[in-house]
Amino acid sequence: MAVFMAIFGVVLVLCFCSALLKWNEVRYRMKGLPPGTMGWPVFGETTEFLKQGPNFMKNQRARYGSFFKSHILGCPTIVSMDPELNRYILMNEAKGLVPGYPQSMLDILGKCNIAAVHGSTHKYMRGALLSIISPTLIRDQLLPKIDEFMRTHLSDWDNKVINIQEKTKEMAFLSSLKQIAGMESSSISHPFMTEFFKLVLGTLSLPIDLPGTNYRRGLQARKRIISILSKLLEERRASQETYVDMLGCLMGRDDNNRYKLTDEEIIDLIITIMYSGYETVSTTSMMAVKYLHDHPKVLEEIRKEHFAIRERKKPEDPINCDDLKSMRFTRAVIFETSRLATIVNGVLRKTTHDMELNGYLIPKGWRIYVYTREINYDPFLYHDPLTFNPWRWLGGNSLESQSHFLIFGGGTRQCPGKELGIAEISTFLHYFVTRYRWEEVGGDKLMKFPRVEAPNGLHIRVSSY
Numbered sequence: 001m002a003v004f005m006a007i008f009g010v011v012l013v014l015c016f017c018s019a020l021l022k023w024n025e026v027r028y029r030m031k032g033l034p035p036g037t038m039g040w041p042v043f044g045e046t047t048e049f050l051k052q053g054p055n056f057m058k059n060q061r062a063r064y065g066s067f068f069k070s071h072i073l074g075c076p077t078i079v080s081m082d083p084e085l086n087r088y089i090l091m092n093e094a095k096g097l098v099p100g101y102p103q104s105m106l107d108i109l110g111k112c113n114i115a116a117v118h119g120s121t122h123k124y125m126r127g128a129l130l131s132i133i134s135p136t137l138i139r140d141q142l143l144p145k146i147d148e149f150m151r152t153h154l155s156d157w158d159n160k161v162i163n164i165q166e167k168t169k170e171m172a173f174l175s176s177l178k179q180i181a182g183m184e185s186s187s188i189s190h191p192f193m194t195e196f197f198k199l200v201l202g203t204l205s206l207p208i209d210l211p212g213t214n215y216r217r218g219l220q221a222r223k224r225i226i227s228i229l230s231k232l233l234e235e236r237r238a239s240q241e242t243y244v245d246m247l248g249c250l251m252g253r254d255d256n257n258r259y260k261l262t263d264e265e266i267i268d269l270i271i272t273i274m275y276s277g278y279e280t281v282s283t284t285s286m287m288a289v290k291y292l293h294d295h296p297k298v299l300e301e302i303r304k305e306h307f308a309i310r311e312r313k314k315p316e317d318p319i320n321c322d323d324l325k326s327m328r329f330t331r332a333v334i335f336e337t338s339r340l341a342t343i344v345n346g347v348l349r350k351t352t353h354d355m356e357l358n359g360y361l362i363p364k365g366w367r368i369y370v371y372t373r374e375i376n377y378d379p380f381l382y383h384d385p386l387t388f389n390p391w392r393w394l395g396g397n398s399l400e401s402q403s404h405f406l407i408f409g410g411g412t413r414q415c416p417g418k419e420l421g422i423a424e425i426s427t428f429l430h431y432f433v434t435r436y437r438w439e440e441v442g443g444d445k446l447m448k449f450p451r452v453e454a455p456n457g458l459h460i461r462v463s464s465y
Contacts, residue, residue, distance in 0.1 A: 032361030034078060036060065036069035044071025053449030057081065057371060067358050073102050073348075074206065077367040078357075083381070085358055086370045086406065089349055090413065093118060099413065100350025100367040105203040108218040109275060110268035114416075126416060128259035129269060132246045133420045139321045141244060142179050142420065146427050147318040149175045154431045158464045161441055163457035165286050168428075172282035175424055176274050182245035184232060192228055195221040196274060203275070204451070222271075229267045246273070273417070280343055281421050283452050285428050287341040288333060290458065291388050292433070293440060298333065298390055299433070305329045306434050319427050330426050332393035335400065338407045339376045340388055341452050346371040347409060372406045438462045 037060075039045035049056050049072045057079065060068055066081040080086055089097050098118040106116050114125045133142070153171055173193055177185040202218010209216055236243060236251060243251075250259075250266050261269065292299040309323050338344075349368040354361065362368070377385040381402075382392065393399055408415040415421070441459040446452070 033363075034067050034069045034358075034360045035064040036079075038069065038071040038076065044074075044076075046072050046074070049073075050450055054373060057374065061374075067360070072369070073367070075367050076363075077369050078360075078362055079369045079371055080358075081371050081374055082358070083375050083378075086372060086375070089357075089368060089370050090347070090406070090409065093349075093413070096352040096355055097349045097368065098352055100348040102203075102207070102348070104205050104207040104215050104218070107207060108199055108202045108215075108222050109271055110222070110264070112265045112268035113272045114269070115272070124259070125265070125269065128250065128261060128265075129273070129416050131259060132249045133417055135419070137249075138420055138423060143321065143324070143423055143427075144318060145178050145182075145245075146175055146424055149178050150427045150431050151318075154428070154435060157436060157462045159462070161459055161461050164289050164460050165282075165454050165458045168282040168285040168289075169278070171285065171428060172278045172424070173274070175281075176277050180246045180270055180273065181232065182243055182248070184235075188228055188232065192225065195224045195228075196278075199225065199271075200275065200278065225271065226267055229270060230263065233263055233266065246270075276415070277417055277421055277424075279451075280338075280415075281424050283341070283343050284334060284337050284421075285425050286454075286458060287343075287452060288337045288425065288429060289432070289438070289460070290440075290446075291337055291340070292333070293438060293460070295388050298388065301329055301390075302333055302429065303433050306430050309430070310434055319430060323430075324423055324426055327426050327430075328394065329390060330429055331422060332390035333429070334422055334425050335393045335407065336388060336390040339382070340386075342373045342376050342448065343452055344407070344409075345373045345450070347413070370406075375406065433465075435465055436462050437465050 037045065039048070045056070049070070052059075060070065060079070061081055067085065068079055070077050070079055072079075080089060093099075099115050101115050106113075109115065111117075112125065114122065114129060117125055150171075153167075153174070157167075170193075173196060174185070174189060177189055177192065181188065198214075198217045198221035200218075201214045202216075202221065205214035205218065207215050209219070232247070233251070236247070242248065247266075247270070250261060250269065292302065305327060309319075309326065347370050349370060351362050351364055351366050351368065353364050356362070357368075375381065379385050382399075399405060408418045438460040441461050444454045444456055444458045446454050446458070
């Protein structure tokens with residue numbers, strides 16, 4: 001009898017689950033929607049998406065094509081894997097395809113962050129951001145700070161086993177903070193960094209505001225960071241000093257400052273700068289070290305480029321903009337690292353009204369996931385796509401200018417800090433490859449989805465070159 005009841009219970013649960021799945025599919029069976037599946041109520045197919053990652057997307061594309069519906073990251077979503085359509089979506093924000101980032105990210109980065117706003121507000125905030133990372137400011141103010149920081153940060157790695165993942169995270173955070181807060185960066189770096197790492201984890205979590213969740217920790221970290229930055233703003237206003245850094249530009253007292261931001265806007269912009277640069281700069285730097293180790297010919301070529309620069313300089317001479325322009329192969333290494341490692345899998349958009357796209361009806365408020373990962377491995381776009389080959393980026397027909405090049409986003413949302421990020425990674429690689437040789441220790445595991453990371457760190461043994 002007990003066995004019968006157990007079997008009956010299992011059958012009942014299976015029937016209930018099947019009915020629940022079918023009900024959810026019927027619920028989203030609107031006329032004109034793209035094909036696809038919606039999974040469970042509330043959770044949708046998020047679990048399968050996060051667990052299976054790229055395989056989930058490949059399987060769905062094999063069944064439904066490169067434009068299909070799903071329910072991931074907490075909302076009904078259309079996934080687009082078509083290069084031309086992706087470009088159209090990214091280039092047409094004015095037609096109702098606005099940013100559609102997850103709620104946890106919007107809550108923790110702030111309502112004034114550049115990813116959350118659109119229209120005239122986005123144009124104004126983007127203008128303010130571009131004004132502090134312009135080519136002139138990179139040349140005159142930011143690059144000297146980056147060079148000074150990298151020299152110091154990489155000065156004592158000889159004869160040590162280091163976790164390059166940890167070191168590049170510290171590097172990306174501290175370098176960015178030095179550019180923002182200049183002299184005060186050293187006094188606020190420790191409390192800021194502790195809270196910043198919690199904030200980053202919170203943006204990648206489900207928006208469940210309960211004790212112990214990453215989302216709650218992220219919100220609390222944001223409050224503490226606001227407190228740190230508010231205090232810094234007050235101290236600077238009370239001072240008569242002139243500050244030559246990003247924060248000094250944003251707080252500019254003179255009439256030449258075109259962008260007059262509130263304290264809330266300044267703080268959200270600083271958090272955005274820290275957040276957007278941190279993940280891409282740190283992970284690209286780590287993976288470049290990994291790929292250079294695994295490909296000796298590439299390492300030999302990049303060393304040749306950087307030693308040629310050093311031969312033109314005295315030991316104490318910093319890297320300047322002319323040096324950066326001459327780092328053509330280094331730039332190719334950075335692009336190839338970003339492509340092969342796929343640091344960014346895609347971007348989210350949201351519809352502001354019902355619209356037709358690719359012959360299908362997309363309801364108002366639905367997310368569109370512009371999934372660019374598979375473009376990076378398309379053999380029609382990149383010959384032998386799974387091979388690390390920086391030389392593919394050199395030559396007359398530059399891949400950087402191609403329409404499918406979406407590593408840094410596209411349209412009005414293309415990463416405004418692209419050149420600043422490349423300058424940071426290039427300077428890091430300059431001092432690393434000219435000072436050190438290295439070998440991997442322990443065969444650490446790498447994860448490529450949903451984020452590129454080494455769960456137990458990526459350890460290397462470093463010695464002087």
